[in-house]
Amino acid sequence: MLDRFRLPRRMPRSEPELPASARTVAIIMDGNGRWARKRGLPVLAGHRAGTAALRRTVEAAPGLGIRSLCVYAFSTENWSRSDDEVRDLMDLFRHTIRTEFPQLHRQGVRIRFQGRRDRVSDELLGLMTGIEEQTAGNERLDLYVAFDYGGRAEIVDACRRLVADGVRVEEIDSAALQARLARPELPDPDLVIRTSGERRLSNFLLWQAAYAELVFTPTLWPDFDGEALRAALQEYAGRRRRFGGRAGDR
Numbered sequence: 001m002l003d004r005f006r007l008p009r010r011m012p013r014s015e016p017e018l019p020a021s022a023r024t025v026a027i028i029m030d031g032n033g034r035w036a037r038k039r040g041l042p043v044l045a046g047h048r049a050g051t052a053a054l055r056r057t058v059e060a061a062p063g064l065g066i067r068s069l070c071v072y073a074f075s076t077e078n079w080s081r082s083d084d085e086v087r088d089l090m091d092l093f094r095h096t097i098r099t100e101f102p103q104l105h106r107q108g109v110r111i112r113f114q115g116r117r118d119r120v121s122d123e124l125l126g127l128m129t130g131i132e133e134q135t136a137g138n139e140r141l142d143l144y145v146a147f148d149y150g151g152r153a154e155i156v157d158a159c160r161r162l163v164a165d166g167v168r169v170e171e172i173d174s175a176a177l178q179a180r181l182a183r184p185e186l187p188d189p190d191l192v193i194r195t196s197g198e199r200r201l202s203n204f205l206l207w208q209a210a211y212a213e214l215v216f217t218p219t220l221w222p223d224f225d226g227e228a229l230r231a232a233l234q235e236y237a238g239r240r241r242r243f244g245g246r247a248g249d250r
């Protein structure tokens, strides 16, 4: 029985027995600082362990029926942390793109970033666009990494584009705005997971999560893995989504 839950290193095949599975999942990867503090370690150790958790989670996702995964890595508000922590996070991000993402590339993961690009170093920007181009033909899993991302900023930018594109007032609708989001191709998440016990969105996917199911788990992000993802999907499978209609109509 236990063997069934052990995740192989290689991405497994989809499991046909999984019930109504979430195809698009978004994760607020929270709790790195608390994970480190509990162990008497520097915060950076928590962020590093968080990178390993991301790798485990991405590797487990396709086998659990997930097609698109969007992870919140750094918010527009996270710049307000200490200079040291921000620098460490930028260094770690560079290191992750260089050393971890090529391995995801070999496993067929397409990587795209979502968020502002004008506040990162040229070096980091080059790495980001490089891995996006390198993985553009991959089809196993779409991974969106929300970095210097904020839902409000994204909606404000979309409004600016509506004006810049000369869209007439009567032509403005959900589709017109959606088309001008940072990543219009990202499907609306079926499920948003937040780790670490906090129960809020913290400016993540405000537009896209309109009808997402929310699952909050006390697990700190560095402890998250394929099994925790499976548990969240199982909770999702027990939910009934109504999209404003009457129960049973769908």
Ligand code: IPE
Residues within 6 Å of the ligand: 029, 030, 031, 032, 033, 034, 035, 073, 074, 075, 078, 089, 196
């Ligand atoms: C999430 O972990 C990672 C980022 C926000 C970059 P935190 O660093 O927010 O961890 P906690 O919430 O302090 O435990």
Ligand code: IPE
Residues within 6 Å of the ligand: 028, 029, 030, 072, 073, 074, 075, 078, 198, 200, 202
């Ligand atoms: C949200 O976590 C951002 C990321 C996980 C990247 P925060 O730790 O920044 O959010 P708050 O401050 O608890 O709302």
Ligand code: MG
Residues within 6 Å of the ligand: 030, 031, 032
């Ligand atoms: Mg936090």
